[in-house]
Amino acid sequence: MKTPKIVLLTFFLSASFLGMDSINAQGCVAIRHFSSCVGNTLESNLLGEGDIQIGSNYRYFKSFRHFRGTHEEPDRVSNETEVINHSHSWDFFLTYGITDRLYTSITIPTVINTRSSLYEHGREERNTTYSRGLADIRVGVGYWLFDLEKHQNGNLALGLGIKLPTGNFNASDIFYNVGPEGGPETRPVDQSIQPGDGGFGVTVDFQFYQKIADKLFAYGGGFYLINPRETNGTRTFRETLSPLLENEAIMAVPDQFSVRAGASYAISNTISTSLGARYEGVPVKDLIGGNEGFRRPGNVLSIDPGIAFVKNNFSLNLNVPFAVRRDRPQSVTDLETQELTGEPRAGDAAFADYLINVGVSYRFSNKKVKVAPELMGEFKS
Template structure:
């Protein structure tokens, strides 16, 4: 019973790391995937030869426009705001090759809608759409400690690839933009493209540490290097932004998890998260169009475990939203014409996860934590 209880706690925290993965925040195209260790989030909750299968659903509606960290509420008042609705579902599989080494595969799908005036001749509001497979991830991670050294906590490092499986030239119908004001098929906005066309290298870390009175500290973060410069997809914007950029991406989260003694298997979490798109990539050129920026959120969560199934819900609430100046903004600015593009952000996200641990029947769990 003691081992089972400790397993319940760590499994719930592991799903917390999975459930809090990054998701597009609106016009700043933060893609709906995380790093390697927390893409499935079960590396510290399965033993050698065991599997974990999980799925995660995410939803947001972005509509509040920011230029820098300054909100522009007149966009809503004047009915000129851009609205994105995004639904994403990931299917994830994790396998423990040993006590310390695990592998993951994550297959994401997305459905997006976008409503705007400016993309349809600025006279009528219309919708554009995208749906299908997004960019999948594959990789592995390694826990730094084992046995007695892992009694109070552990940290894992992960490496992997983001594969360009998502359509990065998805098209929809745009109205009042063709010859004589006719409709025309064009690539959808970067924020609702299913992929970015780049082969990305993901480096990440995640960990959990046991504090007194059954509090647990959790943390995870990743950086994705996207060396490809531009992907060839047209934007119908000014010359310096005519082609879509293939940007890097980053995220970091930390917080505390507390099991609720009165209800076995129930746990609460509270933390913070930072995620965004940099102005300039760390490797390679950064030409073309991107909306760089970041979001800082408070991240409350609730989890419940029954047998080998664990479910979680997290609702990150945005505290700071900042659309930073892009390289094209800087290059095109003059003393008479200062450029700083805007972006629409969501107030909150909804993340819901369900995980199933497929155990080895002939083994106990987390004996090293006795």
């Protein structure tokens, strides 16, 4: 088989990224950690029959800048009332080439999250809650639409996957100054740092590449996570902040999405760079199922530079997307309360300035199939 020049896209979501003027509802990150079900590095889906790719992707962000709509509230940082989330996640994946065009993959994610806030601890002192452990496992298949040997300068792959509710969606910790007589009380941690969401999901994704010039390729792709389950039964305790938040007492199981596009260029036989844009988030309403329960819809547009090192069957890559536009639109519960009270309501949410994605992978080749260096190491989630 001739050397196919192919780019692979993997998609995320980060964080469960993401209350209202008069009721002082608080924000948190809007986009949870997530990626598509078929691979964590660009070259993972370019496999010969019987090839195996294993690897891991690490992702970190700190969310702390509060937004209502696209308007930032800088006073939250200056007066030290901001909510601060630190999110660490590791995706461990294995991809297998069923044929030269058909592949399957499993991703096992783990997370360690912290959340520092005032309002969750009686507004008297800042305290931190934690969560950690296995997140929601994903399994998927993908297929390149065109013969890889005959279409080395461009191709398109479609994928379908399943998200399993393996992560804890009722992780708990100690909250201070909110229990009986103002003492501590064990409660579920905020939705944004729950390891799982409690729902079976389906992902649909696509990825494409196109050669532009020698050593220069355009890439693109995205995924959408369909979560049919409406709520997962986990209590938020938001109704204890105000009776008007009764409709946000139980956590929702929201959809997520991500889209990426850009260009990659091979500097040498082992090093390539990329520059693109990504748009990702949690929608206000799901494609399938109801929209009740508490969610923080939000979306982020980022500029996404990256660099990759590839040597033989080993690859290492780094991407640091930084946000250029953040938006926390009105949620369904925001609009319900607005109609009930006749007063404007727009919830806030905290977003990160940037993400850090580091991926490493190794290929066990059944055949001698070499991948063009400029196509490898892209599309970290």
